[in-house]
């Protein structure tokens with residue numbers, strides 16, 4: 416069905432109408448930890464009513480559509496699903512934003528006017544939280560109201576909305592932020608959260624526009640991200656990345672009491688710089704976004720590698736004991 420629809424609309428691809436961004440759905444200025452759907456147990460996919468048993472997890476866009484059905488038994492509605500891994504983040508966080516990038520992709524008859532999208536959070540500890548990126552379908556997706564292109568089941572909660580005009584402009588960042596999103600993330604208990612993206616704006620044309628957002632498989636536009644104003648476990652110097660600088664803070668104060676040792680070297684807070692502090696760094700090694708100016712520090716220098724090896728041996732020895 417997907418390809419039949421594609422064929423029907425192929426003549427529109429050459430003259431896509433782009434619209435202007437109307438609302439301030441553009442990514443807010445939250446700084447700190449950046450987590451994409453490519454991290455850890457993260458995942459992104461969409462589900463399609465036209466092919467309810469098919470998985471689209473490997474595609475490079477998230478397709479979203481809410482339109483009139485083609486027939487009583489056939490609709491081209493689509494909903495987006497995104498999961499983020501929060502295991503490297505220490506809660507509570509102080510603020511958060513969720514960002515998507517509009518992408519090129521499957522089109523359709525262009526829509527006009529304001530297009531509004533709802534972002535929902537799947538209940539924490541829901542049985543469907545660990546959906547498979549290669550297995551999610553319209554039929555098995557958690558919280559999917561299969562009778563609707565714009566509704567979810569009661570096990571998901573509305574966290575916010577974003578809007579833009581018409582088909583949107585590829586490369587534009589859209590998303591949500593605010594207290595509802597922050598509270599939802601702080602309430603998480605198992606280090607994974609799932610967000611659903613549904614188009615609230617209904618299209619009377621069954622063959623109308625399919626909105627596309629970049630997934631982590633997209634080579635042109637950025638993957639979906641959460642930007643969190645909080646503490647990245649192991650990021651002792653607070654630069655948003657767990658790397659050699661943080662390791663050196665621990666090793667430079669190794670085996671000392673605090674004070675005189677640097678308090679930053681004691682993330683466990685027990686007043687001593689030891690194995691717990693080392694594990695906070697090594698356990699989240701490479702988490703976060705490498706600071707661009709010091710990108711080279713993400714690659715340990717020869718001298719640092721030996722220090723890291725020593726650290727790994729200490730970690731290993733502890734596991735043996």
Ligand SMILES: [Ca+2]
Pocket residue numbers: 458459460471472473474548630631632
């Ligand atoms: Ca994917």
Ligand SMILES: [Ca+2]
Pocket residue numbers: 538539540544603604605606607608609
């Ligand atoms: Ca959760």
Ligand SMILES: [Ca+2]
Pocket residue numbers: 649650651652653654655656657658660661
């Ligand atoms: Ca750091």
Ligand SMILES: [Ca+2]
Pocket residue numbers: 680681682683684685686687688689691692
């Ligand atoms: Ca300690």
